[in-house]
Amino acid sequence: MEIPPWFRTAIQGRLDYVSARIEHHSDLKRVRAEEKKAFQVLFAGMDMERMPEFDVWEDKHHFKQAIMNEWLYLQGMKDGFQLAVELLSNPVPFDDDTLINSERNEPEA
Numbered sequence: 001m002e003i004p005p006w007f008r009t010a011i012q013g014r015l016d017y018v019s020a021r022i023e024h025h026s027d028l029k030r031v032r033a034e035e036k037k038a039f040q041v042l043f044a045g046m047d048m049e050r051m052p053e054f055d056v057w058e059d060k061h062h063f064k065q066a067i068m069n070e071w072l073y074l075q076g077m078k079d080g081f082q083l084a085v086e087l088l089s090n091p092v093p094f095d096d097d098t099l100i101n102s103e104r105n106e107p108e109a
Helices: 005-023 026-042 052-089 096-105
Strands: none
Touching: 005 052
16 A cells, blocks of 8 residues: 555654654753763774764764664554554444443353
8 A cells, every 4th residue: 555645745744843853852962962972982082084984984874774764654654554544444333332232142151
């Protein structure tokens, strides 16, 4: 089943909005500062300007992580969408009358 373009656009908009909120979250700022400090300690004695290979690797690493996160998110959305469609297509009839009727039709022990 293919996801309609309007749904993809809506989900991408929601993802962008949520991502922006997360970027400014105080917990993430704290974690980011801790990560930066650990990075500085790790490479304290090295001249990063002489390590262009590291910059290339880091860019590729972050790009890979972003792609993986996007794919995981989209797969979750596809799964959720398929579940919603299936539930809406084949609703399980359940209400108080159904419960009462099923209890009346059960054989007594």
